[in-house]
Amino acid sequence: MKFKTNGLILKEQSIGEQDKIVTVLTASHGVIRAFVRRAKNIKSPKCASTGLLCYSQLSLFENKGTYTIDEAQSIEMFIKLRNDVIKMSLAQYFCELSLTLCPKESESSDYLRLILNALHLLCNSDKDPLLLKACVEMRLLGLSGYMPDLIMCDSCGEYETANMMFVPKTGKLFCGDCAFKNGVHGIPATNSVITALRHTFYQDFEKLFSFSLKRESLIQLNVITESYLSCITEKDFLTLQFFKMMSE
Ligand SMILES: [Zn+2]
Structure with missing residues (x-):
């Protein structure tokens, strides 16, 4: 055929x-x-x-x-990526992620659109590669059915408090008090990081990459996205290690 x-x-x-x-x-x-x-x-x-x-x-x-x-x-052909080793290594990480998470032999236009948009921005904009990376990681997981529950504290239902905590193993959010009471261990995050994390999953696709975050918060966001991704895929991505090595 x-x-x-x-x-x-x-x-x-x-x-x-x-x-x-x-x-x-x-x-x-x-x-x-x-x-x-x-x-x-x-x-x-x-x-x-x-x-x-x-x-x-x-x-x-x-x-x-x-x-x-x-x-x-x-x-x-994303020619400009080929002259920038950091951007090129991130693009290759997007390829490895796609190989791991995109469906095989079935309709995948949403996945393709996500990766193409990220590559386009990586190539032609000054968006921080870490912002693009966090969005691609989380949205790919979301499309693949691995949605965390980021609406509120899993125990008391609080939407926003100081000292929120994300638990990568379960994909759940806890406020500081409930985490302490229940003996839950997770990654602490500021409110702006939690807001950004919610954005990567829940925002309409058209606005997915449209937010900004201080560099320090972006790093914290990436610690969370990588941990969640690693718990779901149980995989070490060689291209991710290379990207990190190049970015140091
Ligand atoms: Zn709580």
């Missing part, structure tokens, strides 16, 4: 002299692996448009669950 879809190349692997396999996040089929024949022929338009982090229009052929890319035309 032949079909066309747009997709972002998340990973590429060489096969022999000429061919490669790419892993693509597509709008219509989620994450799929596809062969690209003669991909290394530099004159072939498929060569550049099936490279890592290219967003391309793809003509695919599917036979018994095996996909082949017949043609590819690039829409956006």
